[in-house]
Amino acid sequence: MLNAPVGDWARFIERDRTRAHLTKEGCPVTYEELERLAPPGVQAELTPEVFADKHQRALAEVERLGAVVRNARLDTLIVVGDDQKELYDDDNMPAILVYRGQTIRNVPLASHPGPDWARAASAKYFERDVPRDYPVDAKLAEHLIAALMEDFDLSCANTLAEGYGEGHAFGFVHNRLLAGMTIPVLPIFLNTYFPPNQPTPGRCYRLGQAIRAAVESFPGDARVGVLASGGLSHFTVDPELDGRVVKALREKDARALAALPREQLNSGSSEIRNWICMAGAVEHLALRHIEYIPAYRTPAGTGTGLCFADWS
Known part of the structure; x- marks a missing residue:
């Protein structure tokens, strides 16, 4: 939704009608069943005016957060994200993987099963014309692997x-x-999406704590940032679940994050695990800003719980 123009938000119904869904409790459900369960006020969230307001606010947050990262004078940016069978599949699905190559490649989108408007949105994640190799902090990656292996069984690539x-x-x-700014990254992949080896919320938090400890033990005085990539609840928007996450982040409540029900952390909502890991890494820092936008897009209450936050 962050890659799509506001005029295309209503078009997501084309895909949501056919994709698999979960209720807010994590039970499988069809789009039609989800529509019958939708909150009574959802229709008011689907007007062009509401779409325009939320789209504008969301893009302003993307720009604000991008400026925070670019202005932080970082030597390395650790990125915690999930892989939705883009690189790893059921024949080898690591629960936690640390990437330690000298570079990581981004390639143009080759194919997309959806309509042209959806393909255009997805293409914005990737290079436009030719592949590009981005620098990776391989030395810090090797240090992290050695330190984390004391308590975590890692995959690496x-x-x-x-x-x-x-x-x-x-x-x-x-x-x-x-x-386009070149900052060496250190990619950490979490299997948030695919049972049976999704890390538990508590383990994600402890991983974040261990990442911070490993960074602090790295020789030198490099400035290292940690970024969680992903949304809160989706594809069924769940403001109650998202509210619990936001409250726990504000209050530095590790127990509340660890206690989030696993059955609710599936499908897109599983990406909350990335946030939990990041929260463990930055628990010593002050939350400077947080913005939550429940971005509904269909009468069934589907969409994305968009959230943007930074700590320093």
């Missing part, structure tokens, strides 16, 4: 398969937030 590039969670950082 130093290259991508021929013809493949980084997934959308990482492409969004390079193409939208960094906007």
